[in-house]
Amino acid sequence: MEFDFVVKKRNSTRSFKNKKASWKDILEAIDAANQGPFAGNQNDLKFLIVEGKEAIKDIAEICEQDWIKDAGIIVLICSDEKNLENMYGERGRVYSRQQAGAAIQTMLLKLTEMGLDSCWVGAYSDVSLKEKLKIPSHIQIEAAIPIGYAKEHEKKKSKNKLEHSLYWEFWGEDKRQKHHEIEREIDKKV
Numbered sequence: 001m002e003f004d005f006v007v008k009k010r011n012s013t014r015s016f017k018n019k020k021a022s023w024k025d026i027l028e029a030i031d032a033a034n035q036g037p038f039a040g041n042q043n044d045l046k047f048l049i050v051e052g053k054e055a056i057k058d059i060a061e062i063c064e065q066d067w068i069k070d071a072g073i074i075v076l077i078c079s080d081e082k083n084l085e086n087m088y089g090e091r092g093r094v095y096s097r098q099q100a101g102a103a104i105q106t107m108l109l110k111l112t113e114m115g116l117d118s119c120w121v122g123a124y125s126d127v128s129l130k131e132k133l134k135i136p137s138h139i140q141i142e143a144a145i146p147i148g149y150a151k152e153h154e155k156k157k158s159k160n161k162l163e164h165s166l167y168w169e170f171w172g173e174d175k176r177q178k179h180h181e182i183e184r185e186i187d188k189k190v
């Protein structure tokens with residue numbers, strides 16, 4: 001699929017058919033997510049793949065989102081920020097969350113490209129999930145991704161208009177200026 005098409009096609013699926021995704025496809029999506037980028041080239045990610053029906057039901061309960069129980073597979077994307085924190089202090093912890101977010105999005109896009117459906121789930125009790133899945137307390141659970149085949153694709157919501165998200169050259173400046181005008185502004189400020 002063409003990149004722009006995949007980006008626009010990806011959406012959150014919250015109802016799954018009774019058809020399980022192949023674990024080999026899941027590995028392919030994880031492999032894509034695991035390509036980075038990574039701050040200081042420190043890949044601190046771990047992917048926990050959950051296929052057991054009972055465990056999936058338990059995760060749905062912990063997330064308090066009943067639809068999750070119909071997913072055939074859930075991948076938990078986790079990170080261990082220790083190395084990054086040792087290297088960069090508090091900022092390293094921020095990097096760890098940021099690179100996990102990048103990996104999650106790559107994974108969602110790869111799943112979309114392979115014809116699979118998923119949803120980024122971030123609402124859960126960390127403590128309960130860690131206890132249930134034997135995840136050590138120092139590990140961050142960045143997201144749970146239930147994966148399957150959509151019963152039906154939710155209608156794509158109209159996305160934010162790009163112009164509402166843009167500033168030009170300076171914070172708050174929402175009009176693009178001609179280049180010489182920008183230089184004049186900078187001259188005035190120095």
Ligand SMILES: Cc1cc2nc3c(=O)[nH]c(=O)nc-3n(C[C@H](O)[C@H](O)[C@H](O)COP(=O)(O)O)c2cc1C
Pocket residue numbers: 010011012013014065119120121122123124
């Ligand atoms: C950090 C984060 C946490 C999210 N947590 C949940 C969640 O717990 N449950 C859920 O149904 N969707 C969750 N979502 C998905 C958003 O609701 C969804 O991306 C948003 O409504 C836009 O819809 P779209 O993904 O179809 O474009 C989460 C998304 C992000 C980025």
